[in-house]
Amino acid sequence: MKKPTVINLAVVGYGGMAGHHASRLKGHPLYTIAGVYDIDPARGDAARGDGLRVYGSYAEIGADKGVDAVLIATPNDLHPFYAEYFAARGKHILCEKPAANTSADFETMVAAAEKNNTVLMVHQNRRWDKDFVTVRKVAESGVIGAPMRVESRVTGGNGIPGGWRKLQKHGGGMMPDWGVHLIDQLCHMVSAPIVRLHCDYSYRQGHECEDGFELELAFEGGPSARVTVTTDSYLPQPRWFIYGQKGSATVADWDCRGKIAVKKEYDGEIKGIAAGNGFTKTMADLPDAAVAVYDLPDVPTDYNRFYDNFAAACAGREPPEIKNAEILRVLKIMEAARASHEKRIVITDKL
Numbered sequence: 001m002k003k004p005t006v007i008n009l010a011v012v013g014y015g016g017m018a019g020h021h022a023s024r025l026k027g028h029p030l031y032t033i034a035g036v037y038d039i040d041p042a043r044g045d046a047a048r049g050d051g052l053r054v055y056g057s058y059a060e061i062g063a064d065k066g067v068d069a070v071l072i073a074t075p076n077d078l079h080p081f082y083a084e085y086f087a088a089r090g091k092h093i094l095c096e097k098p099a100a101n102t103s104a105d106f107e108t109m110v111a112a113a114e115k116n117n118t119v120l121m122v123h124q125n126r127r128w129d130k131d132f133v134t135v136r137k138v139a140e141s142g143v144i145g146a147p148m149r150v151e152s153r154v155t156g157g158n159g160i161p162g163g164w165r166k167l168q169k170h171g172g173g174m175m176p177d178w179g180v181h182l183i184d185q186l187c188h189m190v191s192a193p194i195v196r197l198h199c200d201y202s203y204r205q206g207h208e209c210e211d212g213f214e215l216e217l218a219f220e221g222g223p224s225a226r227v228t229v230t231t232d233s234y235l236p237q238p239r240w241f242i243y244g245q246k247g248s249a250t251v252a253d254w255d256c257r258g259k260i261a262v263k264k265e266y267d268g269e270i271k272g273i274a275a276g277n278g279f280t281k282t283m284a285d286l287p288d289a290a291v292a293v294y295d296l297p298d299v300p301t302d303y304n305r306f307y308d309n310f311a312a313a314c315a316g317r318e319p320p321e322i323k324n325a326e327i328l329r330v331l332k333i334m335e336a337a338r339a340s341h342e343k344r345i346v347i348t349d350k351l
């Protein structure tokens, strides 16, 4: 296997996400960009405009001995073909998420990388998102006691973005687009296996692909989680909400606005309030004596670690931090979610 210290990376599919990678890697000490191949000549022109070489075909990349690794940033259905093609030519693979449309396809990609002794690592970048590392830190710190339920939600009002994301054959829909990130994050927060799963996809905007979903999970030992994605919410909803044994916490948005609230020993009276046409003590605000409210911790995170680790993995210095077994598990959970929706069943297989 080639063990380069500076990775000469070629890019296949120079759309929105590849542009993000290219700008992150500009001037990076561990990377050079060999060039770009895109089926759309306009994207080739865009790459030229960004000062990048444009390959005439993907085969030219495969034949270029100077290329150490290939970033695959095409629509999802094309990832397996390109991963297998370039692994067979000795190239390391940095693959966009979701790695593949099916777990079986991903197993084929892993087998191709193993056979050719090349690295295959999937870009699960949201493990380094600040809202995620913050909520995980709060959950692990014990400040609200053992987490009993996690709600993870991503909501917007812009519908499914255009083009291939609306089409099944390309791996469109909100489960592959966002679900893959949110499930991956949850699996890094709760270590127990999933023992119960139910999912409803939504098609409120009338596309062939789901415009959102509600996924309900129960983990062995008790904790549960709900993962929500919508593309027709025109008002904000909290990104995270956790129920713990002693309190609750919310990380409300990407900028980590939110609070931690911990119940105090309190046997004073809770004053009832008028609520709608009724009266309630149950849902009345807690008095200050009954609950302590804290700011969220400022948890540092370094997304560069992703690129550093991929480079180190290609050089044989570190194992990939994003493990293919983890990717496979998430794809299987996504498949179970689809089966639950389509057959209207609760899945009780251990996942």
Ligand SMILES: NC(=O)c1ccc[n+]([C@@H]2O[C@H](COP(=O)([O-])OP(=O)(O)OC[C@H]3O[C@@H](n4cnc5c(N)ncnc54)[C@H](O)[C@@H]3O)[C@@H](O)[C@H]2O)c1
Pocket (backbone or CB within 6 Å): 012, 013, 014, 015, 016, 017, 018, 037, 038, 039, 040, 043, 072, 073, 074, 075, 076, 078, 096, 097, 098, 123, 124, 125, 163, 164, 177
């Ligand atoms: N990790 C993340 O945060 C994140 C965010 C956005 C997108 N993505 C992923 O990145 C990938 C690309 O998404 P995008 O938003 O950049 O899409 P995009 O439509 O902007 O870009 C895809 C590019 O692939 C090109 N392409 C299509 N067919 C091709 C082929 N046969 N050979 C070569 N190029 C081809 C298209 O012309 C286009 O330029 C997807 O897998 C997506 O899920 C990841």
